[in-house]
Amino acid sequence: MRVAPKPIQTFRDDFSYTNSSDAIKRFPFPFPDDTYRYSVNIEPHLPKEGKGSAYEFFYDVDEHYLSEMAERDLVLRKRPSSCLMLPHMDLACWDLIDVSMTHLAKDYPEYFTLAKNDDQWCWENKLLKIKDEFVFGDSSSLPMPPMEYIGRQVQGDLVLMDQRDQNLFMDAGILTCPADWSLAFDVGMSFAEWHGPVPFVHSEGIIERALKFLISIPQGQATRRLNWTLTVNPRMDVSPETYPEWGPDRLTVTPDNIAEKVFLRVELQVFDRMPRSNALMMNIRTYLMNMQDLVTNPVWAKRLYHVMKTLPPELVEYKGLTRYHPMLVDWLAKYQK
Amino acid sequence: MEADFDSSIKSRPLYQAISINDKAIFSLFVVEAGQDSNLQALYQFCDTQKAIITLPLTELSDSSLKGFERTICPDVLSVAFANLPMSAQLYVSGSEAFLWDVHKLAVQAGLLAEQIRLSQPTTPARRVFCTHCYNQMENVLHTPVECSGCGLPLLVRDHFSRRLGAYVGLNINAEDKTELPAREALK
Numbered sequence: 001m002r003v004a005p006k007p008i009q010t011f012r013d014d015f016s017y018t019n020s021s022d023a024i025k026r027f028p029f030p031f032p033d034d035t036y037r038y039s040v041n042i043e044p045h046l047p048k049e050g051k052g053s054a055y056e057f058f059y060d061v062d063e064h065y066l067s068e069m070a071e072r073d074l075v076l077r078k079r080p081s082s083c084l085m086l087p088h089m090d091l092a093c094w095d096l097i098d099v100s101m102t103h104l105a106k107d108y109p110e111y112f113t114l115a116k117n118d119d120q121w122c123w124e125n126k127l128l129k130i131k132d133e134f135v136f137g138d139s140s141s142l143p144m145p146p147m148e149y150i151g152r153q154v155q156g157d158l159v160l161m162d163q164r165d166q167n168l169f170m171d172a173g174i175l176t177c178p179a180d181w182s183l184a185f186d187v188g189m190s191f192a193e194w195h196g197p198v199p200f201v202h203s204e205g206i207i208e209r210a211l212k213f214l215i216s217i218p219q220g221q222a223t224r225r226l227n228w229t230l231t232v233n234p235r236m237d238v239s240p241e242t243y244p245e246w247g248p249d250r251l252t253v254t255p256d257n258i259a260e261k262v263f264l265r266v267e268l269q270v271f272d273r274m275p276r277s278n279a280l281m282m283n284i285r286t287y288l289m290n291m292q293d294l295v296t297n298p299v300w301a302k303r304l305y306h307v308m309k310t311l312p313p314e315l316v317e318y319k320g321l322t323r324y325h326p327m328l329v330d331w332l333a334k335y336q337k
Numbered sequence: 338m339e340a341d342f343d344s345s346i347k348s349r350p351l352y353q354a355i356s357i358n359d360k361a362i363f364s365l366f367v368v369e370a371g372q373d374s375n376l377q378a379l380y381q382f383c384d385t386q387k388a389i390i391t392l393p394l395t396e397l398s399d400s401s402l403k404g405f406e407r408t409i410c411p412d413v414l415s416v417a418f419a420n421l422p423m424s425a426q427l428y429v430s431g432s433e434a435f436l437w438d439v440h441k442l443a444v445q446a447g448l449l450a451e452q453i454r455l456s457q458p459t460t461p462a463r464r465v466f467c468t469h470c471y472n473q474m475e476n477v478l479h480t481p482v483e484c485s486g487c488g489l490p491l492l493v494r495d496h497f498s499r500r501l502g503a504y505v506g507l508n509i510n511a512e513d514k515t516e517l518p519a520r521e522a523l524k
Contacts, residue, residue, distance in 0.1 A: 196348030
């Protein structure tokens, strides 16, 4: 079932973030098999798993909405470079506003309303108590740049890729919960460039296939995939910028606290073609769930053991799991049958 | 003819031996001052109309800037780019940071990627972008290197931004301050 946004919890300091039992049930568990390998695991972004599932609507607004928007505000204040756009991306940002507001108002009429009168738009977000009138396409009519305006109201990071020369360029984004990559460094890169440090995907041809697929996504046919890593503590902002703050957490994992401290971090990535600019948008929606909550589902517990046990060393290293991976496999071993 | 990718880290450019495009009507050579370059020799043998400009890296970039767009175009380059005929070819030689600063300015001036040929960098020295404080350091020869902005020891990775002309630097001992690997020369 869909759970209404609950009061603000934290993704830092005292880490008050929790998942309700309903949130556990609807968690997008990312492993279809007992071994994990890269694949272009893309499917149409259509409803599945029924009412209230994480896949029901274009954007999944769940119980963590207020918490994630409060966290985004904290990061943007500390690190304004978490929201960047190259100058030619203005139209794509307005596309993103159009697509986002249209979906939100249609899927969650109790929270969001959008009224259009030609270019005069009126947007209301009851969850954040925002009500603004603006001229569509006129960035000066918003209280902040369009990417930041919409990014502060949508869960998950947002990236806009410009499409040219049969390639995708990451030319705009708002990124406050990245799994260890820097928008400030990567902005402007081509698809293969920003995936440069990822192991396997280049030699196995995955990048080329993914790029071919993504550049051919037409309007109205959004697609999705899941990606994952592990994070110590429910920390959303694991950016390279703040690595000196969260890096030491990896040494705090012990057999006694591993169940509460290690979180499976799942990204529900949605790709959609923007109508005016032809840019490709990507929403990277992050879900966090600790081992204790995950193993309440016996199927997930068993699968997670086998996935972790068989994870290639290169991926253990790349995902930053080296320091506690053996401990996690030992802890999960009791669920192997 | 533009730089290709490295096969291990895809963002690191690979450079090919530079040759003259004799179909071009005009050839412009831009050479970093103080660097050994083979472009002077190519310039001598080039039969098209031609010009050569020698500049120090410091004229292209202001290392006091921590921003994201740090390249400035010296008058001599903006005049030269503005006056190029349609079928001009640009050849650039110097440190890797110099190559990509000139590349960016040329693209901004309207040149197409195929009109730009970048020579093998003349030095292994790198520009390094600190992911923590966004400071950019020129002429880095070793990893780890202490950031001149925030003082953290940085691992210099092979992940390269053509927009910044820089490699990324990441705090090497963020997890455990007592770990500090020995310094190695960059290749």
